[in-house]
Amino acid sequence: MTLTATPGTPAATLGGRPASLRRRRTVGLAACVVAVLLAVVASLAFGARVVGPSDVVAGVLHPDTSDIAQAAVRSRVARTLLGLLVGAALGVGGAVLQGLTRNPLADPALLGISSGASLAVVLGIMLLGLSTLTQYVWMAFAGAALASVLVYAIGSLGREGATPLKLALAGAATTAALGSGVSMVLLSRTDVLDTFRFWQVGSLGRASFAELGQVLPFLAVGAVLAVGCARGMDAIALGDDVAVGLGQRVGVIRAVGGTAAVLLCGTAVAVAGPIGFVGLVIPHLARTFTGPSHRWLLPTSAALGAALLLAADVIGRVVARPQEIEVGIVTALLGAPVFIAIIRRHKVAAL
């Protein structure tokens, strides 16, 4: 039995989808792309110094470094690119996590992935004397991967599998557990605290082209894997048993998708620090106009995630000028209310 040949499967239904849904998806994706472009321009233009549109164009294309406005734009290019990548990675990573776990509350920060990265970075600073961001990336990545596997393993024990409540509690508890390890290190080593506390809030301000090059391959592989199991996740959405009945290899999809999520989220955390709620909120927003099909959800989440993360970064740069509020704090303050709204809308019985 193949998926497409079976009447009544999601794939078959999608084949005959109404034109209005297709139009909504196309328009939605286009709107997201426009939003990304606007966010990019805003990100290049705003900051401690506000730059006009002509200087933005000039600063990107052929910067005249003697002009201070164009130099400012130039210095924001790496940051903007990083914002795009991290936002897209978190959006797609969140959508994959939610799809694989059938869990509307899956998010890298809430599921303890960020705290795994934190502990690894602290240990790296303390034990290995790491001091540059490029070195942190590897530690953070390893920590994120380990923590996510641990949280998912614990959260999915039991008969009902990984319910939202169980996963959220497993994530919160793991965060608390790893957090006490972090405090133990920090309290005995003031020097580590002084380095670490700035990494601990997610920020795009430390971006450089060197790191961009370093993380790009990870993100690319993660994105390809995620898109590869989009169809599989559509089937998993109906329940594991149904997915098996539809001829999907659920174990393989879980493994591939899980790798994709860890690659995307882990890399994002590694390069930008813990940024909460983006991976959670973006797929929900995207789903309002793509519907549940992952082949539309993933690209739309990528675009929306990039746009919103950049926008949050710009807000953080603008509201407290000349100081900055890190993007991780902005997303937490903006994202938590959305999260609460999602919980309030869902029937608790379904949680």
Place this chain on the structure above:
Amino acid sequence: MTDPVHTLAVEGITVGYDDRVVVHDMTLEITPGAVTAIVGANGCGKSTLLRAMARLLPARTGRVLLDGTPIDSMRSRDVATVLGLLPQAPVCPEGIAVADLVGRGRYPHQGWFRRWTAQDDAVVEQALVATDILDLADRPVDELSGGQRQRVWIAMALAQQTDVLLLDEPTTFLDVAHQVDVLDLLVDLNRDRGTTIVMVLHDLNLAARYADRLVALTDGRLYAQGDPSDVVTEQMVRDVFGMAARVVPDPVSGTPLVLPLGRHRTGRGTQPADEGAATPPTERPAAQPVP
């Protein structure tokens, strides 16, 4: 159990969740001292009606009257000494002993200063004897089978010593032997103690056999109420469950027995399926006109 018999009635209640109305303008009087079963299709508002009667859901309009007093104006604890409730999915604390769980039914009878007494021990033991689980008294509830657990919960409701007992699908998750067992137990209580029993039941045949009175709901409205043999007719099964069926006397009890017709394997009956579906309405049951 010398308390006067208590009465329970609902007067024009409308009940719902959030923006959805589930029970519409329902008026119903529960016969004191009888076993009443509420039946109906999925989503017809059976459990909602029961929950409203147990004051778990506030009525938007109308009132629930316990002994003629609106139930929401009474002290919660006072209600709990008259009206007991066994919900569909009570939560069992880990590691608790059977006798201790049953003892929690004594809560409404304990005041600020009055703690546990020998009287409470006696009532708990009586409840354990009545449900035939005295030998399990000191076992942890976790270790019991589903049927035994349901007995423990019923024993807890008994220890509450209420004259009215509401049960929301007391037989779900039980196999047929345990279903019959639980219903026998409830009828025992009714006969021996005069407890008024109101329960939501899924199985129409068991309801017809065990209940003195049936209340049939459809779409949140009262369809019929009365003696099972008056309420359960082929017409009623079609209207309430949307299903063609034969109704014959139960060879064991003489109560109505519903045999669904379905579309297949009906050849050996005296009446073909399509004819059954087209049968003109039988005479309306005496209890049909809703008061």
Place this chain on the structure above:
Amino acid sequence: MTAALAPAPAAGAVVARGRRARTRRRRTVLVVLVLAVLAVAVLALCVGERSSSPAEVLRVLLGEQVPGASFNVGVLRAPRVLTGILVGVAFGMGGVVFQTMLRNPLASPDIIGVSAGSSAAAVVAITLFGLSGAALSVVAVVAGLAVAAAIYALSWRSGVQGARLVLIGIAVGAMLDSVIGYALTRAGVYDANEALRWLTGSLNSAFWPGVGPLAAALAVLLPVLLVLARRLPALQLGDDAAAGLGVSPDRSRLGLLLVAVAVIAVATAATGPIAFVAFLSGPIAHRLMRGTGALLVPAALVGALLVLSADLVGQHLLVHRFPVGVVTGVLGAPYLLWLLARTNRSGGSL
């Protein structure tokens, strides 16, 4: 089956026998716990840079002037031990109330963020406003209560359901964590260290002037909590069953939540949120009592025991002098993960 409704000859004898056996076991465990707390307290009074003998400690406690011991024991160690016991009792009792009320051993206030308000407010007060002492305590208590009330209000949708409360608590906690992170980056490294020490929980600032208010506040709050907690056995059976027993789930939960948070906030204001004590005491007490009744008092004793012993370990047994919260955190974390796995597998509750 026939219903043998005629009371047995000695009505209630079987039930009474079993109940008495369980009560005996309960008493034994409680006595052992009290003795253990006393033993550790005496040990904590004796041991230090300059250790004293139990006899000297006793003389100091009786008000005698003992050269050398009077200052060390009477001024330094006694308030520390007393504060440790008081906050341990408060965290233990407050935590177990949450776990029982929400029917989930993981739903202790430190995990689900209900007490995060105190921490966030205190860190902001330390780093951005330089507060300390009584003012800091007041800020922590008020903010703790305000945040808990907000979480309750946000969880309200024609009634508050436990699962929703837990999830919203986690969300608010995550938001407050980012506020803490922000405050830490804006502080000087000395203040950041101070704030972190506070966040971990420490008895280092426990001196006599602080003991009085702490004891007075708990003397008012703990009895109220104990009285309200008499509804817990009904609440434990699920909202519907509780209502059937005459306990209004929403009103009871609000009362229990506010008083339990007040208890925890008062303790947090005194020492900072000592990691995992609120979370660990209930499950440990549950295992000790094996379902023989209410967990509030045993959990309180376990809490006191945990804080005192962890402080002893942190002060004297490690290479560094660690605040008590680091010890409870590092010891508690594996237990937390184990409990998490076990709870999920069995779907159990307290």
